[in-house]
Amino acid sequence: MRLFFSSGSPFARAVRVALRETGLAPRVEEVETALRDPRSTLLPHNPVGRVPTLVLPDGTALTETALILPFLDTLGVAYPLLPAGDxxxxxxxxxxxxxxxxxxxxxxxxxxxxxxxxxxxxxxxxxxxxxxxxxxxxxxxxxxxxxxxxxxxxxxxxxxxxxxxxxxxxxxxxxxxxxxxxxxxxxxxxxxxxxxxxxxxxxx
Ligand SMILES: N[C@@H](CCC(=O)N[C@@H](CS)C(=O)NCC(=O)O)C(=O)O
Known part of the structure; x- marks a missing residue:
C-alpha cells in the first residue's frame, strides 16, 4: 500500500499518525506529493488530487480521512481507531x-x-x-x-x-x-x- 501525503496537511498527518500508532507503518509506503499541480504524482491514481490518498495493492485509491481511518481498522491493527458500535x-x-x-x-x-x-x-x-x-x-x-x-x-x-x-x-x-x-x-x-x-x- 502507498499513502500519498503532503507534509503540511493535517488530514494526511492524521493518517500518518494512525499508521504509526497502530503498528501499520511498515506495511505502507509514504509518498510525498505536490498539491494543486498538474504534474502531481498523485493525479494518475486519484483525479481528485487531494491528500490523504491510500492506494491499495489492486490500485484502488481510497481518499477522505473519514474513510481511510476506519479502513485501517480492517487491517489487523493493534487497537481500533473507531471501535465498532462506539x-x-x-x-x-x-x-x-x-x-x-x-x-x-x-x-x-x-x-x-x-x-x-x-x-x-x-x-x-x-x-x-x-x-x-x-x-x-x-x-x-x-x-x-x-x-x-x-x-x-x-x-x-x-x-x-x-x-x-x-x-x-x-x-x-x-x-x-x-x-x-x-x-x-x-x-x-x-x-x-x-x-x-x-x-x-x-x-x-
Ligand atoms: N475532506 C478531505 C480533505 C482533504 C484535503 O482538503 N486535503 C488538502 C490538503 S490539507 C488537499 O489535498 N488539497 C489539495 C487541493 O485542494 O487540490 C479529507 O478529510 O481527507
Whole structure:
C-alpha cells in the first residue's frame, strides 16, 4: 500500500499518525506529493488530487480521512481507531472533522491576496472553529478526552488540528483562554507518532 501525503496537511498527518500508532507503518509506503499541480504524482491514481490518498495493492485509491481511518481498522491493527458500535467515538471524530474543515476554509482564505479574501467567510469559520475549541476546553477541563491509552481517530485528528494551528495557522491564538486544551495537546504532541510527523512552519 502507498499513502500519498503532503507534509503540511493535517488530514494526511492524521493518517500518518494512525499508521504509526497502530503498528501499520511498515506495511505502507509514504509518498510525498505536490498539491494543486498538474504534474502531481498523485493525479494518475486519484483525479481528485487531494491528500490523504491510500492506494491499495489492486490500485484502488481510497481518499477522505473519514474513510481511510476506519479502513485501517480492517487491517489487523493493534487497537481500533473507531471501535465498532462506539457512537461516542464517531460523534467526537465527526465533530473534530467538521472543526478541521472550518479551519481549512479559514486558512485558504488567508492564503489569498488580501483583496480577494472574504471577511464574511473568515468571520464565519473563525467563529465556528473557536466555538468548537471552547466546547472542547470545557470538556477536557471536566475530565473528558482522556489520554490514558493510545489515541483513537478523534484524538489523533484533534491533535493534528491543533498541531496545524501551532505551525501553519498561527493567525489563531488558540491557546489563549484554553489552558486545559493546551495541556492536553502538549501531552499528545509528545508521543513519538506526533513528534515524527510535525508539519513545517508556514508564514500564516
Ligand atoms: N475532506 C478531505 C480533505 C482533504 C484535503 O482538503 N486535503 C488538502 C490538503 S490539507 C488537499 O489535498 N488539497 C489539495 C487541493 O485542494 O487540490 C479529507 O478529510 O481527507
Amino acid at each position: 457512537l461516542r467515538a464517531r460523534a467526537e471524530f465527526g465533530r473534530v472533522l467538521g472543526m478541521l474543515d472550518g479551519m481549512a476554509v479559514w486558512n485558504r482564505e488567508l492564503r489569498r491576496p488580501p483583496e480577494e479574501r472574504s471577511p464574511g467567510v473568515i468571520a464565519l469559520e473563525t467563529a465556528r472553529t473557536s466555538r468548537v475549541a471552547d466546547a472542547l476546553e470545557a470538556e477536557v477541563a471536566a475530565g473528558a478526552w482522556a489520554l490514558d491509552g493510545p489515541p483513537d481517530a478523534a484524538r489523533i485528528t484533534l491533535g493534528c488540528l491543533l498541531g496545524y494551528a501551532e505551525r501553519r495557522h498561527r493567525a489563531w491564538p488558540w491557546r489563549e483562554g484554553r489552558p486545559a486544551l493546551a495541556a492536553w495537546f502538549d501531552r499528545l504532541a509528545a508521543r513519538p507518532a506526533f513528534a515524527a510527523t510535525v508539519p513545517p512552519l508556514s508564514g500564516l
